[in-house]
Amino acid sequence: MSHQDRTPPDRVICAGHALTRAGRRLLVPPLLGFLIASCVSITEPPKSGNVLDPVVAKVKVGNACGASFHALLDGVDVTSQFSPASPSSVVTEASFSGLASGMHTLTASAGVQHWLFFSYCATASDTTTFNVNRDTPYMADCRANGVPIPPDWAETDTAWVHQGNLNTNGGGTNLLQGATDAHVWTYTDPNVRGACVALPRGAGDPGSLAGIICQSATTGKACFWDNQLKSDPTSVLGWRGQKLVISDLVDGTNFAAGGNVGGPCARCHSGDNVFLMSPDDPTWAKVLRGPLNGGPSGGKFTTQVDSGRYTPLPVAAGWTNSVAAGGNCGAGCHELPPANIRSMRDSVNDIPPLNRMPMRPACGSGSGCYGTP
DSSP states (O other): OOOGGOOOOOOOOOOTTOTTTTTHOOOOOOGGOOOOOOOEEEESSSSTTTEEEEEEOOOOOOEEEESSSSETTTTEOGGGGGGSSSSSSEEEEOOOOOOOSOOOEEEEEEEEEEEEEEEEEEOOOOEEEESSSSSHHHHHHHHHHHHOOOOOOOOSSOOOEEEEETTTSOOOOOTTTTTBBBBBEEEOOOSSSEEEEEEBBTTTTTTTOOOEEEEETTTTTEEEEEEEETTTEEEEETTTTTHHHHHHEHHHHHHHHOOOSSSGGGGGGSSSSSSSTTTSSHHHHHHHHGGGGGGSTTTTTTTTTTTTTOEEEEEEEEEEOOSSSSOOSSSSSSSOOHHHHHHHHHHHHTTOOOOOSSSSSOTTTOTTTOOOO
16 A cells, blocks of 8 residues: 555644644644655635735645645635646745625635655645735825735734744833834735834723834835724724724824824834834844844835835825934934924933934944844
8 A cells, every 4th residue: 555545634724723533633832843845835815815806816735635626715716717727836926806895715625745753645724814905095095105914913814923922022112102012023915015014002992002004115105094983083992802903993194193092103204214223133134134034024014215215105294204304314214203292202202312323333334133024
């Protein structure tokens, strides 16, 4: 009897996912490292992503065997729309047009080769849920300017990745609230060079802030969202155990008019780069240097700005990244906010005079601070 004829566990989804029934009973955690699975992985559309019609779907399939490739969109068989029709160790693609606005679910499965001390064939699958045409006018403006559009944020089951807590990794780099928890999350758009960073702060209960900023590497444009609803912009939602639906949140349009709790973000987010990072903090170092330092890797993620100086969106009077006099570091970094803004933040947060502005000492030219790509 060949290795492939042996009876495998009844189902293996992918490396890193739980085995079912027999696999769970037979394998103890120390042995899980021996499992190497050639998976089925949906690479587009991104999980919880906001996408436009038509929707391009891409599925990476391992070394095929046994059951043929199969795909369902909202429960409807769409296998015939993928090409190549019988993928093996390749990416198969399809394009879906005319999808209704709102949530959709794509599931793909196939028999692929697995190894667990011996080779056998088992079914692998992957599922992604995405939103179609949920762009607000602000999101559409950001997208048109090359800014990656963030998916809805939650602590689980989204494409957001937790990078660390600024309050535990050395402390002192939560510029808004001092020694208070500030969790750094990142999102990588599979098609757009740039970065999305979410910073939920505090304990996550109502009143706890959570801001989201996305910046284009190619155009230097940046877009902003906060965890307040457009329908109630004076109440901070919190974030623990919640899903922050991007299209429902106050955004740069509100900020430019001063219609949010924090006021115009660009008064503090000034300089070449929108992200206020302290490069020697372990968490920020991961985000800045990406794969060089164990942070977001591959794809299009980068905090780099090719255009030299970022521009906040929307374009509006008083909502500009103006050059502030008296900057505390050289070119290619952030400037010290105006004195009235520093005074306001110090009094509100009861922290010492704000002297922890980011960039420098480790973000000089040629230092590799921005990593790749």
